[in-house]
Amino acid sequence: xxxxxxxxxxxxxxxxxxxxxxxxxxxxxxxxxxxxxxxxxxxxxxxxxxxxxxxxxxxxxxxxxxxxxxxxxxxxxxxxxxxxxxxxxxxxxxxxxxxxxxxxxxxxxxxxxxxxxxxxxxxxxxxxxxxxxxxxxxxxxxxxxxxxxxxxxxxxxxxxxxxxxxxxxxxxxxxxxxxxxxxxxxxxxxxxxxxxxxxxxxxxxxxxxxxxxxxxxxxxxxxxxxxxxxxxxxxxxxxxxxxxxxxxxxxxxxxxxxxxxxxxxxxxxxxxxxxxxxxxxxxxxxxxxxxxxxxxxxxxxxxxxxxxxxxxxxxxxxxxxxxxxxxxxxxxxxxxxxxxxxxxxxxxxxxxxxxxxxxxxxxxxxxxxxxxxxxxxxxxxxxxxxxxxxxxxxxxxxxxxxxxxxxxxxxxxxxxxxxxxxxxxxxxxxxxxxxxxxxxxxxxxxxxxxxxxxxxxxxxxxxxxxxxxxxxxxxxxxxxxxxxxxxxxxxxxxxxxxxxxx
Numbered sequence: 454x455x456x457x458x459x460x461x462x463x464x465x466x467x468x469x470x471x472x473x474x475x476x477x478x479x480x481x482x483x484x485x486x487x488x489x490x491x492x493x494x495x496x497x498x499x500x501x502x503x504x505x506x507x508x509x510x511x512x513x514x515x516x517x518x519x520x521x522x523x524x525x526x527x528x529x530x531x532x533x534x535x536x537x538x539x540x541x542x543x544x545x546x547x548x549x550x551x552x553x554x555x556x557x558x559x560x561x562x563x564x565x566x567x568x569x570x571x572x573x574x575x576x577x578x579x580x581x582x583x584x585x586x587x588x589x590x591x592x593x594x595x596x597x598x599x600x601x602x603x604x605x606x607x608x609x610x611x612x613x614x615x616x617x618x619x620x621x622x623x624x625x626x627x628x629x630x631x632x633x634x635x636x637x638x639x640x641x642x643x644x645x646x647x648x649x650x651x652x653x654x655x656x657x658x659x660x661x662x663x664x665x666x667x668x669x670x671x672x673x674x675x676x677x678x679x680x681x682x683x684x685x686x687x688x689x690x691x692x693x694x695x696x697x698x699x700x701x702x703x704x705x706x707x708x709x710x711x712x713x714x715x716x717x718x719x720x721x722x723x724x725x726x727x728x729x730x731x732x733x734x735x736x737x738x739x740x741x742x743x744x745x746x747x748x749x750x751x752x753x754x755x756x757x758x759x760x761x762x763x764x765x766x767x768x769x770x771x772x773x774x775x776x777x778x779x780x781x782x783x784x785x786x787x788x789x790x791x792x793x794x795x796x797x798x799x800x801x802x803x804x805x806x807x808x809x810x811x812x813x814x815x816x817x818x819x820x821x822x823x824x825x826x827x828x829x830x831x832x833x834x835x836x837x838x839x840x841x842x843x844x845x846x847x848x849x850x851x852x853x854x855x856x857x858x859x860x861x862x863x864x865x866x867x868x869x870x871x872x873x874x875x876x877x878x879x880x881x882x883x884x885x886x887x888x889x890x891x892x893x894x895x896x897x898x899x900x901x902x903x904x905x906x907x908x909x910x911x912x913x914x915x916x917x918x919x920x921x922x923x924x925x926x927x928x929x930x931x932x933x934x935x936x937x938x939x940x941x942x943x944x945x946x947x948x949x950x951x952x953x954x955x
Contacts, residue, residue, distance in 0.1 A: 460484065465603060467534075467613025467620045468731060474506070475605060476538030476561055480613070480620070481531045482662055496530040498522050500537060507539040511559030513618035515595050528659055529594075534613070534620045536561060536601040543573045547580060549590035555597045556580055562604040568627040575636045576600060578689035579643060585955035586681065587647050588776045591783070593617045598646065604635065612638040614645030636691055641682040649674040652778055655788035670791055671723035672815070676751010677775075679704075680759070688954045695932055697952065698832045701756065702930040705823055705834075708753045710926050712863035713745045714818035719754060720791060723747045742863050754814055757821035758798075761810070763947055764829050765802060770950070774801045791815065823928075830951055831944035833936040837929035842899035842922035846872060848889045853877055855889045870907065870920040877910040896922070 465471035465478040472478070500520045502508040512535040514522035524530035540561040546553050558573055584590050599618040604627055611622045619642035625631035654670035668674070687697040708714070717725075722745055728734075729744065759771035778797050782789045799807035813819040824834040845865020849858035860874045861867040878886055881895045882905040899905060901924040908917045933940040
């Protein structure tokens with residue numbers, strides 16, 4: 454049976470497709486129809502490229518000559534994004550497990566040759582450091598791994614992992630902050646070729662293209678991958694230890710100060726992926742109070758586990774635990790459950806250690822002692838704004854004046870005072886406020902613990918309330934040297950083992 458269909462596509466990211474004069478940016482589930490019941494039949498596709506535009510094909514599909522490509526079955530075909538454009542191709546070889554693999558970078562961008570060189574060298578450093586963490590590369594099918602790197606103005610920033618390739622996408626040029634963002638995505642998505650593509654949750658195997666695929670393991674699959682994202686950049690010399698340490702506070706604050714921990718643990722957060730990761734709805738929701746991204750939640754749990762293991766003895770680390778998980782579930786491609794991870798941690802450390810960690814932090818929502826853990830590696834964990842007032846509300850500008858821009862967080866002064874999203878703020882502590890800047894300056898002048906009046910308008914009705922500011926709960930992280938603290942030999946050694954190149 455032969456049929457044709459017309460397809461509209463104008464979103465170049467890790468999920469959808471975009472076809473214009475510069476490229477055909479194809480993610481297969483958004484591009485191709487498929488027939489139920491024929492999942493295990495091989496697939497061949499012939500791309501009719503724009504030769505007048507010097508288009509070429511980059512994909513993890515097996516080349517059969519010319520523009521004809523092959524996949525052994527539907528799952529592999531759907532997992533094989535394809536970039537067709539006049540891209541620049543760079544390659545290097547990496548040896549692992551007695552084999553040589555070709556790492557390809559198909560770079561579609563409008564930047565300079567110097568920017569392309571910097572990007573390529575960054576990719577090489579990331580590959581080497583991630584290979585060191587996991588003890589070797591996966592046995593890539595057809596001997597190649599391909600970065601489909603697309604940085605053009607009409608693209609949408611994103612990254613999506615695949616078995617032997619990744620789409621890493623941005624609308625920014627590869628210079629300044631742009632290349633930092635780009636290499637961060639490279640680091641994250643490459644780590645997925647171990648953690649999630651081969652170390653794979655049982656709930657996602659096989660992938661169902663007609664239903665939502667829910668998994669309780671995304672705190673590990675995405676979160677631990679997120680932990681390694683910046684750690685690898687630090688080890689590769691692409692960011693400094695000073696930058697890495699300072700950036701830790703963002704994720705920790707996000708989790709520690711979220712009321713959502715009172716509602717769900719990391720496993721339950723993971724199950725909410727269909728409502729959070731590029732899913733859409735138009736109804737207002739209160740997820741700022743009830744949801745923490747499993748990326749971030751898992752990231753800070755990965756940090757806690759890594760530092761906890763390094764405090765057990767001088768040779769333990771999350772790196773070696775990941776190697777064990779790789780040997781048990783990745784190399785064998787034996788799908789895992791949360792309990793399998795707990796058992797593996799018990800095998801690597803002790804059953805008591807594993808049970809304690811999972812019972813407190815994975816099956817419940819308790820918090821590790823980040824101050825103690827970070828201090829053990831020479832990183833301080835202190836108040837970011839000691840003595841500064843905090844209301845727990847965010848504001849935005851409108852023509853009528855400053856309003857509260859989102860639902861107030863449970864337990865904060867604004868929440869206790871009964872303030873809600875959309876309230877128009879009129880005055881604070883007897884001082885009229887007319888814009889966001891005046892609100893912020895007024896809050897900065899307040900004293901934590903001292904009750905004040907707040908006037909606001911809701912549904913065109915003026916109201917007032919009492920509100921008691923609290924001390925800003927935000928924490929900051931710094932290397933001991935940056936915080937004016939002394940770094941002893943033990944902490945120095947532990948930090949070096951953690952952050953230095955492998």
